[in-house]
Amino acid sequence: MNWASRFRIAGILTVTLTSCLLVAVPFASAQSIRIKDLVEFDGVRGNDLVGYGLVVGLNGTGDGLRNAPFTEEIMTNILERLGVNVTGEQFRPKNVAAVIVTAALPPFARSGGQIDVTVSAIGDADSLLGGTLVMTPLTAADGEIYAVAQGTIIAGGVSATGEAAKVIEGVPTAGVVPAGARVEREVDFDFTTMTQIRLALRNPDFTTALRVETAINQEIGRGVARMLDAGTVLVDVARADRASPAHALSAIENVAVTPEQRARVVVDQASGTIVMGSTVRISEVAVSQNNLTLRIEEAPVVSQPNPFSDGQTVVVPRTGVALQEEPGPGLALVQGGTTLSDVIAGLNALGVSARDMIDILKSIKAAGALHAEFIVR
Template identity: 80%
Template sequence: MTRIFLALTMLICFAGAALANSIRIKDLVEFDGVRGNDLVGYGLVVGLNGTGDGLRNAPFTEEIMSGILERLGVNVTGEQFRPKNVAAVIVTASLPAFARSGGRVDVTVSAIGDAKSLLGGTLVMTPLTAADGEIYAVSQGTIIAGGVSATGEAGSVVQGVPTAGVIPAGARVEREVDFDFSQMSQLRLALRSPDFTTAARIEAAINGEFNRPVAQMLDAGTVLLDIDATQLASPAHALSVVENVRVAPEQRARVIVDQASGTIVMGRDVRISQVAVSQGNLTLRIQETPTVVQPNPFSEGETMVVPRTQVAIGEEEGPGLALVEGGVNLSEVISGLNALGVSPRDMIDILKSIKAAGALHAEFIVR
């Protein structure tokens, strides 16, 4: 009886650990056809406080401003513009999947001329087109800039990026993407990080959820879902079930380092074989001690400054070779590396050397 109780306890613990490491399928894959579309437009921002484009340096701003005024019934033929409160911009947005006419999406506005800031500006009605050249949305509204700039007579201060901003819900959808999702009989699930083990687990998890073969792994990055075999009312009903099925994903062992910031990130499957490491630091000292040399009394010489430089190179004595024990899990690997007692930047060089020696069993990525 005690053995049965212990066995059940271990089974519950393993199941709880697997559940804790499991991820919803919706967070692991992209559904074929269920995707957004990029939109772009060229527009004009008005109402700037003297921080707009200099029209001599940005003639395209004058051209679009003339076009807008003429469409509004203002005759500007032969007129010369010299305002400082307008700026030409590129407007970008992403049209979500299943977006319907009348819906709203966020837009990003970026200056393309020599404007100093878009703070407080208003985007004039700008059509947004997709890759097929069709207009899918129209954008207009007040810009929320991402920075601040201040200019004085003796200089200027800039914080952030004042020449780019956003308009929340600043574009209205005018045209829908022609995509009949309800008539699909099969759907491909594209893994964001292709892996054969993860794809096989997704296949098994979906088939286990429906108690019948409805999913088939095609390759490391694709699982084919037979919507008709799910016997549900529509593809939308089928995906509402599939996307919430949980799977424990697998991933390649990776070590990612950022030399600029000294950041080191390791995956849980990183392993290091037993290796000996010795690390020393070279210190370079340069000291400038210029000396003033005076001429002899009653001579016609000149006072001179003679440069004198003292250069010294020293090497700090280290503890010699340090043994890094091989680790069977990530915590043991970290403990072994921390035993070296070096800074993160020195650790990056050590990891490079361990990788070159063949003792680091992971993909090494330097950014």
């Protein structure tokens, strides 16, 4: 039995069994997801913070102050604020490094709470391992200080340097300080005064938005939810008959909904990775692929003159070119309505490599037989 026949039979059998399974349990493959995992609540969001600080206590792996003058400047400012006059002094330690500190202020964070911070070197420091971040104010986009960070850095890598070799594992010039920032200022937001809250779908889809609306109205009643577009559902919390908007959202966020996704195929050419959705379908199409091998060999020949003759020794080029095309399986007929997973399973069974499989998928898409969004990274 040739490749085409085996592929055709495998595809037909797989489609038949799959169709029977879908008829018996039509929603067996669907999964219910909580609304809190599908949407973002209007007003319930974090805020990004950033600061510029100094790390001390490094074991000779800090910034070279000749190459990073801003490190010397911030170190001078910190020492002067502590009452140490270093004006005109010449000191160039290797145990300090200038860093950028970033954090995310979570929603409803209160004064005194602690948040994690990320510390990244901006100079030529080799490693932040074992360093301590000195008190660093963190500001938001409005320029106000919302948190202050300080603490010991946990670096995510290791660096070892010798006289003639250097080994780096991970990224030692970046690290984190768990619970390293203390919230000093709260975001001015009164959630209790809201009468309407918009739910923003992370993956906009009209069908999913309609299902969210229906599920909320069935759970709370009174027609409190209304779909505005593919990505927004408006909830009238004033009509929800709950003690507060927070109580209304607590009743909504755990309601289960079955989301609908667009058919999509994502391929990564660098790694040969293929990711596809279960809703991908292909129309009837014929596929053929052959392996072509081109071999070029150079075998130069040395030509020497006869003894005692007036001649020269020359090198005569000899090139051998061979073009070999391995016998292919011919055309393989892929039945219409076949799922892409059936096609991949058939190609895997025949030993088709991932890169060849990506080329086949590209060709099927170009032929208009692949009914899905095709994304190449």
